[in-house]
Amino acid sequence: MKTEKYIPKGSIIESSLRYAYKNSIPIISTIEVTQDCNFSCTHCYNFDRTKINKVPNRSDAMSPARILSLIDELNQAGTLFLNLSGGEALATPHIFEYIKKASSLNMEVRLKTNASLLDQSIIEKLIQAGLKGMDISLYGASEEAYQKLTGTQGSFAKVLGNISSLKKTKLDTHISIILNRDNFIELESMIEICNEHQFLYQVSTEITERYDNSTGSRDLEITDEQFKVLAQKENFETNGVGNFQCSCARSVCGINFAGDLYPCIGAPIFAGNVKDRNFNDLWKNSDVLNGIRDLKPTDFKECISCNYQESCNRSSGSVFINTGNYTGCDETVLRQAKITHSLKSKDS
Amino acid sequence: MTLPKKISHLSWKKLGESTLILDSLETNSAHQLDEIGSIIWNSCDGITTKETLVQLILYEYEIDRETLINDIDLFLLNLHEKKLVIHED
Numbered sequence: 140m141k142t143e144k145y146i147p148k149g150s151i152i153e154s155s156l157r158y159a160y161k162n163s164i165p166i167i168s169t170i171e172v173t174q175d176c177n178f179s180c181t182h183c184y185n186f187d188r189t190k191i192n193k194v195p196n197r198s199d200a201m202s203p204a205r206i207l208s209l210i211d212e213l214n215q216a217g218t219l220f221l222n223l224s225g226g227e228a229l230a231t232p233h234i235f236e237y238i239k240k241a242s243s244l245n246m247e248v249r250l251k252t253n254a255s256l257l258d259q260s261i262i263e264k265l266i267q268a269g270l271k272g273m274d275i276s277l278y279g280a281s282e283e284a285y286q287k288l289t290g291t292q293g294s295f296a297k298v299l300g301n302i303s304s305l306k307k308t309k310l311d312t313h314i315s316i317i318l319n320r321d322n323f324i325e326l327e328s329m330i331e332i333c334n335e336h337q338f339l340y341q342v343s344t345e346i347t348e349r350y351d352n353s354t355g356s357r358d359l360e361i362t363d364e365q366f367k368v369l370a371q372k373e374n375f376e377t378n379g380v381g382n383f384q385c386s387c388a389r390s391v392c393g394i395n396f397a398g399d400l401y402p403c404i405g406a407p408i409f410a411g412n413v414k415d416r417n418f419n420d421l422w423k424n425s426d427v428l429n430g431i432r433d434l435k436p437t438d439f440k441e442c443i444s445c446n447y448q449e450s451c452n453r454s455s456g457s458v459f460i461n462t463g464n465y466t467g468c469d470e471t472v473l474r475q476a477k478i479t480h481s482l483k484s485k486d487s
Numbered sequence: 488m489t490l491p492k493k494i495s496h497l498s499w500k501k502l503g504e505s506t507l508i509l510d511s512l513e514t515n516s517a518h519q520l521d522e523i524g525s526i527i528w529n530s531c532d533g534i535t536t537k538e539t540l541v542q543l544i545l546y547e548y549e550i551d552r553e554t555l556i557n558d559i560d561l562f563l564l565n566l567h568e569k570k571l572v573i574h575e576d
Contacts, residue, residue: 151517219500247498311511
């Protein structure tokens with residue numbers, strides 16, 4: 140559910156994104172700079188942080204030097220928007236170097252963060268390094284909700300204080316409301332926080348299986364009744380008919396903490412590793428990425444014959460994580476599309 | 488006479504022949520430059536002279552010199568008005 144559009148249709152940015160899509164230029168890239176995180180969220184897609192909040196195989200991680208040279212290679216490949224994410228991106232002490240490097244290459248560098256590790260001096264340091272924007276994940280509107288979901292105490296007050304501090308800066312701050320069945324009741328309060336600070340926001344209900352195949356991450360998916368409430372909101376949007384293919388492997392790419400290249404950070408399909416290989420070489424020549432670029436609408440066999448296309452919110456990355464089939468369908472997505480379809484039918 | 492310098496907090500990228508410029512901190516705006524605009528933008532470093540830029544463009548394009556100089560002046564004025572470049576005297 141996108142309640143605000145980050146990129147207006149017909150804008151200069153949209154036409155540039157289209158050009159990048161057509162020419163397979165990774166204009167939007169995400170680097171997972173660390174898997175360390177100060178939160179232990181039950182829904183985390185990396186691994187089960189409620190059991191052990193340690194990065195498995197830390198020795199596999201890209202070195203800070205490799206991340207810096209990777210930023211160079213992404214710049215040469217055409218990246219303008221560089222998202223630095225985690226884990227918690229602020230959990231690495233090297234984050235300022237990465238931002239400084241990207242900014243020196245004139246990139247629009249943004250930080251994906253839970254905002255709990257910020258303080259006034261860190262915010263100032265980030266701005267000095269050349270940060271242009273923040274994408275904050277908001278997990279609730281109360282201390283209780285935060286404690287239950289993230290396993291930490293006192294985080295909500297910190298996050299709220301930092302959101303207020305960011306309002307006083309010129310950073311382009313957006314908020315992602317991460318909605319689940321437990322914090323659903325606080326949706327309106329979370330929206331109020333965004334509106335009060337005049338920050339653009341979107342609501343995400345996407346909770347996927349974990350990349351390490353451990354179970355339980357989807358236990359918090361919103362219920363069908365909750366989805367029904369959400370689908371009746373004024374700004375609720377769906378993908379529209381025939382829009383099966385997203386920007387994966389074309390204008391978007393993701394690189395995980397170990398250097399694995401993905402068509403998108405939300406679609407963990409291994410396309411090669413950049414630790415010992417030049418990004419551009421892999422981006423152009425990976426069979427996996429070229430296979431995704433060659434996909435046609437008819438390759439999305441279940442979608443093309445589906446009666447609920449116009450009501451669907453499918454994301455290929457999430458479907459891949461949940462089913463192993465990038466062009467397939469996921470039962471939750473289908474169930475939600477049917478609910479939306481039924482609500483639309485009643486309206487008309 | 489040296490050309491103005493790009494404002495330091497801007498982000499930009501050349502995409503094909505055109506250039507996309509973003510100012511998300513001050514004016515919250517996006518700008519797109521065409522092929523020749525991109526060449527001028529690229530030369531806005533506070534060091535390159537206007538004469539060097541004129542020579543560079545005349546080498547690549549068949550344009551009348553006086554028209555080109557007028558166009559460059561107008562273009563630079565436009566960049567300045569949009570707060571994309573600054574003259575460092």
